Amino acid sequence: MLKARFTKQLPEFKLHAEFVMDREIVAIVGPSGSGKTTFLNCLAGTAAPDSGRIELGGRVFAEEGRKPLRIQDRHVGYLFQDYALFPHMTVRDNILFGLPGRPEPPHVRELTELLGIRPLMDKYPHEISGGEKQRTALARALAMKPELLLLDEPFSALDDDTRLRCRNELVRIHRDWQIPVLMVTHSMDEARRTAGRIVRIEKGLMTELTAP
Numbered sequence: 001m002l003k004a005r006f007t008k009q010l011p012e013f014k015l016h017a018e019f020v021m022d023r024e025i026v027a028i029v030g031p032s033g034s035g036k037t038t039f040l041n042c043l044a045g046t047a048a049p050d051s052g053r054i055e056l057g058g059r060v061f062a063e064e065g066r067k068p069l070r071i072q073d074r075h076v077g078y079l080f081q082d083y084a085l086f087p088h089m090t091v092r093d094n095i096l097f098g099l100p101g102r103p104e105p106p107h108v109r110e111l112t113e114l115l116g117i118r119p120l121m122d123k124y125p126h127e128i129s130g131g132e133k134q135r136t137a138l139a140r141a142l143a144m145k146p147e148l149l150l151l152d153e154p155f156s157a158l159d160d161d162t163r164l165r166c167r168n169e170l171v172r173i174h175r176d177w178q179i180p181v182l183m184v185t186h187s188m189d190e191a192r193r194t195a196g197r198i199v200r201i202e203k204g205l206m207t208e209l210t211a212p
C-alpha cells in the first residue's frame with residue numbers, strides 16, 4: 001500500500017497530495033504544468049515534499065522532521081518522460097545499470113525476452129527506435145525489482161501499434177509482478193484502457209475521477 005499525504009510549494013501554486021493506492025494501476029491525468037511530474041518526483045525521491053508523509057508498505061520515504069529515505073533505498077522504478085537512457089552505454093548496460101553483480105540475473109533475461117529487446121542488447125540508444133527506447137527504459141525501471149513503478153507519459157512518443165503492444169506488455173507485467181503502478185498520461189483514452197482508477201491533478205489539487 002502506498003500512502004502519500006504531503007504538500008510542496010511550486011512557483012505558481014502548491015501541490016496538495018492526498019493519495020492512497022494498492023497493487024493496482026492508477027493513471028494520473030491533468031493539464032500541462034499541473035504538478036503530475038512533481039508528484040512522481042516526490043515519491044521517487046528526486047524532489048522533496050515541504051511537509052507531510054509518504055510511505056510504501058510500512059517503509060517511510062519522507063516525514064516531517066526526519067531525513068528522507070535515500071533514492072536507492074526506496075526500490076522505486078521510474079520511467080522518465082524522455083526515457084533518460086545513457087547515450088554512451090549499450091541497451092544491456094543501460095538495463096543493468098545500478099544492479100549489483102554481473103552477469104545479468106535470470107529475471108532480467110526474462111524481462112528483456114518478454115519486452116522483445118534481446119536482439120538490441122549490444123546496440124546504443126541512437127541506433128534504436130523510439131518504441132525500442134521506451135521498452136529499454138521500461139526494462140531498466142523493472143530490472144531492479146521495484147516495489148512501486150512510476151511511468152511518466154510512457155507511451156506518448158509511440159505510434160499506435162507500438163503503443164498498443166507496449167500497453168499490453170505493461171498490463172501483463174503488472175499481472176505477473178503485482179506491484180502498484182502509477183502512470184502519468186495526457187490521454188484519457190489510454191488512462192481508461194490501462195488503469196483501474198484515474199486521478200486528476202489540476203493546479204496541484206488531486207481528485208479521483210469516477211467511471212462514467
Ligand SMILES: Nc1ncnc2c1ncn2[C@@H]1O[C@H](COP(=O)(O)OP(=O)(O)OP(=O)(O)O)[C@@H](O)[C@H]1O
Pocket residue numbers: 010011012030031032033034035036037038039
Ligand atoms: N524544479 C523546479 N523548479 C521550478 N519550478 C518547477 C520545478 N519543477 C516543476 N516546476 C514548475 O511546477 C509546475 C508543475 O510542473 P510539473 O512538471 O510537475 O507539471 P506536469 O503536470 O508534470 O506538466 P507536464 O504535463 O507538462 O509534464 C510547473 O509550473 C513547472 O514549471
